[in-house]
Amino acid sequence: MSLDSKIPPGPLAQKWDKHRFDLKLVNPANKRKFDIIVVGSGLAGASAAASLAELGYKVRCFCFQDSPRRAHSIAAQGGINAAKNYANDGDSVYRLFYDTIKGGDFRAREANVYRLAQVSSNIIDQCVAQGVPFAREYGGLLTNRSFGGAQVSRTFYARGQTGQQLLLGAYQALSRQIGLGTVEMHPRTEMLDLVVIDGHAKGIVVRDLVSGEISSHAADAVVLATGGYSNVFFLSTNAKGCNVTATWRAWKKGALFANPCYTQIHPTCIPVSGEHQSKLTLMSESLRNDGRVWVPKRKEDCQKPPASIPEADRDYYLERKYPSFGNLAPRDISSRAAKETCDDGRGVGPGGRGVYLDFADAIKRLGESMIRDRYGNLFDIYEKITNENAYKVPMRIYPAVHYSMGGTWVDYNLMSTLPGLFVIGEANFSDHGANRLGASALMQGLADGYFVLPYTIGDYFVSAKQAKPSANHPEFKKAEENIRQFAARLLSVKGRRTATSFHRELGKLLWEKCGMARNEAGLTEALKRIPELREEFWKNVAVTGGNGELNQALEYAGRVADFMEFAELLCLDALHRRESCGGHFREEFQTAEGEAKRDDENFAYVAAWEYQGAGKAPVMRKEPLVYEEAHMSTRSYK
Amino acid sequence: MNLTLKVWRQKNPRAAGGFETYEAKGVTPEMSFLEMLDVVNEELIAGGRDPIAFDSDCREGICGMCSLVINGIPHGGQPGTTTCELHLRHFHDGQTITVEPWRAKAFPVVRDLITNRSAFDRIIQAGGFVSVNTGGTPDGNAIPVPKTTADRAMDAAACIGCGACVAVCKNASAMLFVAAKVSHLNLLPQGKAEKDRRALNMVKQMDHEGFGNCTVTGSCEAVCPKEISLSFIAKMNRDYGVATLKGQ
Amino acid sequence: MKTIANIFASSLGKKYIMAVTGFGLFLFVIGHLAGNLQVFLGPEAINRYGAFLQSNPELLWPARIGLLLMLGLHIWSAAKVSLENRAARPEGYAAYEPVGSTYASRTMLVSGSIIFVFVVYHLLHYTAQVQYLNLTGRDFRVFVDLKDRHDIFKTLVVGFSNGWVSGFYILGMALLCLHLSHGASSMFQSLGWRNDVYRPMMENLARVVALLIFLGYSSIPAAILFGYGREVLR
Structure with missing residues (x-):
């Protein structure tokens, strides 16, 4: 299989315009004849479902939560980027494009990123019109703040709840369509398989999480907006329900999976407090605008109260190592720096896995009320979890898995290698390369859903000229049967270990061997250990209850089973990529100063993995990354 | 322990x-x-x-x-x-x-401890939105919003739709939830065009779902994890009243 | 028509009815108190006031009918709202903590019901002057002062000299105070005339006014029990 990214010809700045002209259109009266399934109701899914329904398509939207408003996009705190240049500080579409490409360590597809920067402005306009209460200046105009990896202020925000407000905007638009009858919403429903007929995606098989009923849904196109796979690490900042199941099962049906090893570790999370921990909580990166990161210079000082350590004995290591970006160095760099100091024995807090994020200077400079105004809710969250008042003592933070840049491979039209299967938002791989910049996830999710997919999907309908699918097709029946058997298999093991305990062990293994820093020996070991763990899982997992009822143990076990398989692909990809780039840091490939060393000659490509059948090694396909505009330089934030 | x-x-x-x-x-x-x-x-x-x-x-x-x-x-x-x-x-x-x-x-x-809260979704579907389609919207700065208004709208928009207000209310009233949504959009200039319709339709749906009435005990505000103010209920009462008197 | 239907059928509409009628009754309570307190100016003042009211039936009866109508609507909306509220939670909690709410706000139905019983008794006692209900064995209807007016002063002194009657009166006023301590502010909430700035002020004002109303009304039976106006009995 060759990967055709369908990047339009012509100068970078005109590609999207030209492409939109070239895309075939569906006559408005004909749109209602096309059924579209959207799986997921986060920023990408909700915005796509609403926009497609507005255009006249018949849409069905599925989510596993009890309401589309609860998708995990809601938890994004900091903001959303847009090249508005409202701050008059020299921002432009080109600068946002360049920052994103560079932030992604030159492993993203140039044309996609440029398009993302182009539509970023429309997103803000759209959201404002929907009633998203972005922060304002006293004059009534929108205000911006700066974020990691950028030297301009281009981030729009709604207190520390930007994701919530943007999602509510998309949810409102979706709700409007549900009310109008143009979208049929299926909450508490989980997609368990993709159905492919004659090489085209033709629908999905789902399980009703309340009744346990398995049912088939046929459509002319399927859109996956099912988010990322960070929960493969067990502990991450993702919601408990986030999983890889939809994209993984699509993978097994032929949709290639790209760059799984590109996982983002967020530098500012609340450190782990114990074994029982079920998830990690992120503290918005925006805190680094005013907080200063430091650890004691000497190991002996680590257990002392921070206030007792004099200025001269503190190591503000980000400011020291990266003077021009300082505390706003990109996420991958900040995370690794924190890990290094802790590995060096200078970490603080219980277990020594933490660094200080100190607001004392900012409070002295701006006053406590100003800091409260900017970050009050984050300080509250911190206090609720740790029982510490960050106005008085510095926060303790530590990196945690946060986002997955890898995902289902898609072309410029956001279509996967399976015709008719579109993948948007975090679930695809396309825009962030090896590292995502802060405030770009919201931008990408909404760009895909509001402004890209609604154009490109029509072109597929017109060009593919596919027959109307039916849910009675034998392929659907076969898929339903497989799902039932899968559930029956899980229920019949009747072992002694819970799915959680397997998941926790898998996550720990990945965090150690394939986390912030990776090496060949560790990855090889993980690749040996994962199949063993998987085997044990299928021999000894305990799943209670039955299939025909609300059964959270069964839902979860199914997701863990997929993680058990997916983890192997993640490590395989990490092992094959013998370079360091962005979130993928291979210890063997670093500069003398410990910075990531990219190998553009050999690895400037997207690694897209193809399923070959159960028990067979996946095959890697390459999409070479060609940079027409951006110059592949070594990232430097010094 | x-x-x-x-x-x-x-x-x-x-x-x-x-x-x-x-x-x-x-x-x-x-x-x-x-x-x-x-x-x-x-x-x-x-x-x-x-x-x-x-x-x-x-x-x-x-x-x-x-x-x-x-x-x-x-x-x-x-x-x-x-x-x-x-x-x-x-x-x-x-x-x-x-x-x-x-x-x-x-x-x-x-x-067990899981309830069906889809009534909240249906209330939003009845009017908890601004009727704009994707595309064709004016520049974000074309609609100035006073900071105080934006902040107040944000106070209301912070609602997470958990339903604790209903759970604690001795009348199982959903007023705080509905009021938060009505207020969020009715306060903003973007939402003004369908202010009356929104208040009327959302209240109608709320009543239809079988929630109780507000007797202003204030317990909803006390348990709200986002500390949404009872004053938004007053705001909704006002908006609904105005819309009703207009004969909408 | 749609407006009327909206008001009578919707949850918010019923609360408007309750608030508006509550406001009317609240004004009556204040006006009635101002009239009654003339008892402390002596027999001449209060009897003149009574004669003035009785001599204007064209005003008195519309006012009475208006008050009855308001009371009726107030009770109707309360009954309707309460029934709906009960239906909204068919299964209650095993453990329940009414956090953040005042005792007054949770007991409006109970306080209101007892006040209603009180009002009925009060009307029979002093307005209809049903003899066997005043527990003194005397007929108030025959009390006439020197100017041939109904002797309200004497009626009050005789009526309140009975401890049970006074006690019930004071209890009624205490419950009215409780009722108003919530209602006098929450009616503005129901009508949408309240916000974060005025709310604490209004809540406190409602409590103060409710207390003053209680003290004002209760002062009459209390004073009489302590001997005020006894001379007319001689």
């Missing part, structure tokens, strides 16, 4: 439910309430018994999925806190804790 839990168990909406007692042994004060339930469930599953079904997702107080009445108070009674953010340091060793689902006709129990 050790805790005794009295938990509401109910197999499905039609089945009769009842309380069962569980021991949570060796839990620590740093754990969250839900992590403690995770521990109990782990033991139940390992012992071949059905775990306690409860809703939770983000576990950082923003998705609004978690929904437990703990010792008679939705979300457990810590100010501005959801169930998932509640930590065991607020309980003492040996304490007995009663855990119940949200109780309201409009929120029927699905299983």
